[in-house]
Amino acid sequence: MKRMIRYVCMTLAAVLLCPIMTVSSQEVRRTVHVGGMPFGLTMYTNGVVVVNVDDSYDSPAVAAGLRENDVITRANDEEITSNERLHEIIASSEGADIELSVLRGKSPLSMTLTPETDDDGNYTAGMWIRDSTAGLGTITYFDENTHSFGALGHGICDRDTGLLMPLGSGKIVKAKIGSITKAKKGIAGGLNGYMSDEAIGEMTVNNSFGVYGKYTAEPEGEELPCAFDSEIETGPAQIITTLDDGELQSYDVNIEGFNLNDKSGQNLIVRVTDEELLDKTGGIVQGMSGSPIIQNGRLIGAVTHVFINSPEKGYGITIGNMLGCYEQFGGVREES
Template structure:
């Protein structure tokens, strides 16, 4: 398994069609009295409305999978091994819990059996199959390539003070090889350093690059769904992301019927690490529950086109504002036209 692991270190997630890995960030729940009073006043006066803090900051994301994801097989021309297919998530071997790829190797070489029971998850259903092990150089293995970690760059969407949670991305974190939704055991968000924008063009999709490590840990999450992720901010970052210390205002959450074809803006971190609004056009709207590609947007702001070339990987989750309401988030970019992409209704992300 060590040989296999080397092939899959530091693999970046590329989400979507092309989806663009992005996020949200949380704010300090310990706001000052005036800010808490403001929130309470909003709740009383607007009991049928919801208010959140829009974001737009770039963050790094790392996550450990719940079990190990099957990426492929060591042998060529194999479609499955003992019933296990690419995209399956292995959670147990001989009823022993699998947390990571190292567990697979350790358990197999501890029990030293020619056949083992492997429990795996496929499309939210658990199955158990008896698999023949392989022995090579005195070591037992399953003959599978697996992954247990992912990392990427994203953008904050909004913070919900009523839930004390951040919401992010607007679509699921999926494996770049299998396109399967990843079962996350524990995920973390970081403040990235040495950010670099690889500009988009009609020939290629652009992306955001950056470094991040545990010293820049900002928060955590465990919920990964088709609507994105949600989680919490660490205490040591409360000051930096404290709502009370930011020139930010609560903004009303727009409903799908509030979204109109025409002018809007997105919020996104500029090269000076300031959150800047950029002009876009909403070109079409799709009211199709469960589709999650609710609108087609086009970047029309020359400043953003000069900065990024359009929508890039790492921008997914950037909040969309129209008529003083947060109405959605960017989720995907068109491969053949980086000025255009898809967005999800914010009303969907609120459900996270």
């Protein structure tokens, strides 16, 4: 069964599993605008992330002590905000030492990088770095009380390392789904789309419970109360999402189990039962992360991950964890 929802959309994409964290659930009843719209995201890291170090020889990066997942924040006391700038500093070094400020996890480190020439005479460091990412996903909610949004229900992680990307800045924009890659057993499907230039918000948080920030456009979606954890039950529910017809729609699912104490955010087990959605997508696909889950007229959480060998099933996170995450990390401090 399918029910049409009256509102139109935006878009962003899904990503990978990331480190776990703990936040407190909501303690008072909240009412939010329920999402389901796709959105596009462009995120720039805080510094540049080392995604690979060439250890096939004693490369400059190896000699300096750099490792995969290190974040380079400064070079010769200059703040580093892009791959291009660090490449320029290395290329123009003429082999002189470059003093680096590095974050390894939460630990600040100082290192000395001494570039060497490659076969073409260019100075290199023997490492690969990344400063940004982009993709499509689904908005979970807009909260008018804090002018905030929550989306994805899991973090944006580096596609090579699988670890959370450190957020420097990021924006979300309206997007549109153009086609669907249907999921099959062992093969992840996906919503394929494109981003517009119309910004609707700014990111302030990227962590294992989702992406959060301030919205700058008018909130969309029906207003619904948020469920307390104690109100979540096994049985029928609905997810709200947008496919390639551009319409916000509700599809039937079943909550098959839950673990409200799971600190990774994988709190709910969701099975798609709606024949139309199964026919179109094969179940849960990439890009649907963040799709709101509704049960008994309340927002109970969001879809987060698919079971790759059973794509009709996946995980969800509770709305209490998402709201608690924003309150702890996302900008309530900015309101005071």
